[in-house]
Amino acid sequence: MLLDIKVRTGSAVPIYQQIIDQVKRAVATGELSPGDQLPSIRALSKKLTINPNTVTKAYSELIREAVAESRSGRGLFIIERVQFYSEEERLKRLETAIDEFVNKIALLDFDAKDIWNKLRVKIKEISQRKGQDE
Known part of the structure; x- marks a missing residue:
């Protein structure tokens, strides 16, 4: 994965939301494409030195918002963007x-x-x- 996620502790924006925002921006700008894999929860939490539950919360929201999908045993992947807003x-x-x-x-x-x-x-x-x- 080419995306280099960075978080700012002490920011008014919660860390999980910073992760969500960076992934969504990367998808919107084409930096991440459908099929690209996001780092594992363990790998990202270790890299950012944050609680794995924070990454889990961010990833769950990305799935809920149809930005990514979980593939059993394989990880989290960016999916094709679907415009579901009028x-x-x-x-x-x-x-x-x-x-x-x-x-x-x-x-x-x-x-x-x-x-x-x-x-x-x-x-x-x-x-x-x-x-x-x-």
């Missing part, structure tokens, strides 16, 4: 994500131009990983 729900979730983003960056006191430039770079990176044009 267009209306997707737009609603986009709006929520944008609101959260704006609320977080408002406190950082950057100029709008700086924010747009950073955002363009990130979107371009994601598009390139997915093999899409901007």
Whole structure:
């Protein structure tokens, strides 16, 4: 597996959620593809020096959200993405994500131009990983 998961202890975001977020981002950007295997619970908990139950919780959520599937005796694998949200729900979730983003960056006191430039770079990176044009 090419994904290098890193967690920040002391973060307001729980460790299991940090794992979920990184895996989902890797899938969304094409860094992880269907069929790619995630590290075993034991291996990831050892690498991150965290409780195996934390990894189990993250992996269970990835399965519940249809990002990955457990294959008995073989491990956890990324599965083909299925869009199960309606267009209306997707737009609603986009709006929520944008609101959260704006609320977080408002406190950082950057100029709008700086924010747009950073955002363009990130979107371009994601598009390139997915093999899409901007």
